Amino acid sequence: MENKKTNSRRKFLDKGLKMGLVTAIGAIGLTKIASKLNASPDETGSQDKMQLMTTDGTVIEVDSSEVMEMDHSKKKQTEEEYDVREGMPNRKFVMVIDLAKCKNALKCQTACNKQHYITGDHAWLKVYKMQEDADTAPYWMPTTCMHCDQPACVTVCPVDATFKRRDGLVLIDNERCIGCRFCMAACPYSTRVFNWKEPNQGEITMLMDMENQTDHHSADFAGLPSVKGTVDKCDFCPHAIKDNVLPHCVTACPNGVFYFGDKYEDTVTNGEETLRLSKLLEDKHGYRLMEGLGTKPSVFYLPPVDRLVDFKEGLESFTDYKSVD
């Protein structure tokens, strides 16, 4: 009887191991296929004729210079191809938000909504009208995803759909997300949004459909397209920073509120001025939101002191019930 018992246990273990092996082999196979799909096609030089097949199957010939390259097909050919889940080596992206300069112009939000084709009712970037108590001063506080170094949202994700990269970014793979919304409950900054219905992203949907065909669906392409039943959030614009371009909110802000940069380079810039991060935080007494929770955000705030504009001026564009047009 003892013998039987061990035997069956062994069988069970054996099965388990086999199953694991099969899964592993499957996974390796899939990655292989994926990498093949990602491999760059031969570059066709200018002045060449190019044969293109139309959707109805006829072949036409055009001068290749007539063909506009799309951003991403170009990107594929660059050597900076990197693992979306690992991110860029030797980088740690941080943001500094100077509350003294913010007057709720909302250009950041408009740019973000537009660039990310945000369709829900809850913008990724919000400017809060903050006043902790009746006796304390009010101020405007823009919030993005904090891209925490100890992200509570990533900890609770059951399927590794949201992940933390080496370069500090917290991104979402919306092809894997199961829509349990545990990450939303875990985030103390209420930064995550959910696609409650089929997101209608206009003409971009068509473009993205083509993207899907070429297996381009990737967590770092502006989180596009949004997928019904999955979570979205501010992504620190990896599609831009990969090309050394600042995130949209940073460039859109007319008041230079947002500074963005690489912590390892000790440098942040708002597009106008470029400063040493450590000195800026020291001089202006930078802090982070809810430090006590131990999330270690990548977004620093400079306190709203010596403000250039009156708080009240921002009230004009403040809408309590709307953040996406």
Add this chain to the structure above:
Amino acid sequence: MRNQLITRHFFLVVLSVFLYTSSFAQDRVRLKAEYVKIMNEGSYFDIQATAKVNDENVNVSKIELIIYNLVGDEQVEIGKTITNMQGKSRFKLKDLNTIKPDSSNTYNIDISFAGNDAFSDASKSIVFKDAAIEAKLVTIDSINYVTATLIDKSTDSLLIGQSLKVQIQRLFKSLPIGEEFNETDEDGTILVPIPEGIPGVDGILAIEVILSESEEFGTVKTIVKAPIGKHVVDESTFDQRTMWSPRNKTPLFLLIFPNILTFGIWGIIIYLILNLIKINKS
């Protein structure tokens, strides 16, 4: 894969044709051009094509520009370039010797656009002399400085009273160091201290000394690689076993204890099921 790419390109062709025909005929193109020389690397022209369409500034993409060198009364074509989606183009000069200056050692370049269905012709001329910056790293009293000398190559003389920018190359925008304007002294030289503790990958800082958009010389830039930076230390927890790691980097205690419990309980469950089988057989 290939087919899909082609389909996509086809779509773009259709889109671009559509864009071309729908825009108003014959808008004026405005060209902006800048001459940039990077020491030991070469020179190039940065060209930007814009047009006012319906009172709105738009970038003119995919137009062909021809670059000419004016020698005496003669226009010598030195190359062609096509603007990109943002209406920008960078035309690289392999060598300054491929173009010829006039008697005063000044180079005259014309960039011209022949015009097409949508846009009328346009041209832009730029004039520049050759200048050079020689920069190096010096250490005085254990403080690191970058020193740079600005030379007018057309006359082989030092340039005095020109202001140079010194900055450290960074991912997005370079970090300026020294004064806002560092004017060259009577030796055509500046001396700028490098602040301590600036980090760089492997401790290497790429310091740029720039003569920026000078009317006479265009932009001249030199890059000094200085191994004086603080080494960048990767603080990321990416390689560690943390609560926020993917599953192949799960903390060990989270693998050990739940698995002991799970397999323990399921072991008992299986034993119980075997008992059912035993009951069935006896």
Add this chain to the structure above:
Amino acid sequence: MKNYDKLLNDLAPQKFGKKGVIWTISLVVLIVLGIIAYIDQIIRGQMVTNMNDYALWGVYISNFVFFVATSFVGTAAVAVLRLTNNNWRTPIVRIAEIIAVAAIIMAGITITIDMGRPDRLMNLFIHGRMQSPITWDVIIIPTAMMVCILLLYFPLLPDFGLLGKYYQEKKPNLSKWYKRLSLNWTGSDTQKSIQIKSIQIIAILIIPVGFMLQTIDAWLFSTLYRVGWDSTNLGAYFISGAAVAGIGALVTATYVLQKVYKLEDYITDFHFDKLGKFLVLVCLIYLYFNLNEYLIPQLTSKKGATTHINVLFVGEYAPLFWFVIVGGLIIPVIVLLFRRGRKPFPMFIIGLLVVIGSWWKRYLIVTPTLLHPFLPIQGVPEEWRHYFPSLHEWAITIATLAMALLIITILVRYVPIVPIQKTADEQEALELNKNTKS
């Protein structure tokens, strides 16, 4: 054997009467309505619910927590009473086991209803991460389900054997099924010894498994930062609350089954009296943890906690909150302290009150907390500041409750509610006792 005949006549599952048929059909209708609503939810997305980016969990989750809690009756009533050697448990354990099985199955189903992408359910196994409390839940729910089913099945073996014989001539088809399910039970000594040993193991096993299930369920909330969830009290709070929900459900079901199947000879006032005392005990323990959960934060009165508690005590959720605390806990305790309160009918009313209170209690644990995040709710539609389930959510939730009741109904149709063999053995022992005494 003549003894068995009477027992079998009394206790063998009976065909439904008219009422039973109507009951079953209404349950099926409710389930079908819920399934239609769910299909609509899958097609259109969860926009059909009233959940939003702030109230990101709603009645689906609270309903799930309720089912998980109710399944604790298996641990509370069966295992604990067994280990404490409370012999009065015999006629009610089967009901408890049935409720536990129905509740845990429904818990597994309801949690997937809340998922935005149920089509990606397999990702939980393909990409599962051990760091996530959801993964712990994914492991413990099937485990608990298995243990609950075994806990129901093992003691049933002799009864199935008896029923197989009982129906041999009357209904040969049914008899065949019972015989098959009885796993050739003959009552031989080897079979008996294996069975008794196994039951002993399960009775012990279900205690850690039940505790783990409730604790993990609590940890789904207490591992998050939100005010009202971020509490070290939550594990114990959930376990004690689960005992209340489970025993409440047991009391209600026992009364109904006693009446419907006319089991007054087997389930007597004595059993209700004992159950009533047990219910008082678990209610008092739960009240104690409620005190910890609500009064201590009020004493230190941190800003977030005060807001949260004010909403419950005097704000938007006050009527519901006080209904749950007073109606679902305090009144039951007071009534059940009196001997007359522990008579079957008052017990039934109290049990119902406790179950309804327990259900709304889960709602109060999930919803108000989400509506008070750390940063103010701004820049979202006004209605996002409140939450009340939509028609779809109600239809689906009611369907899950109906489904649980249907599982119970089907089980009590084919499974003897009062263990026959065990009752026979006990009666025999009693008789033997009497004989030796006289």
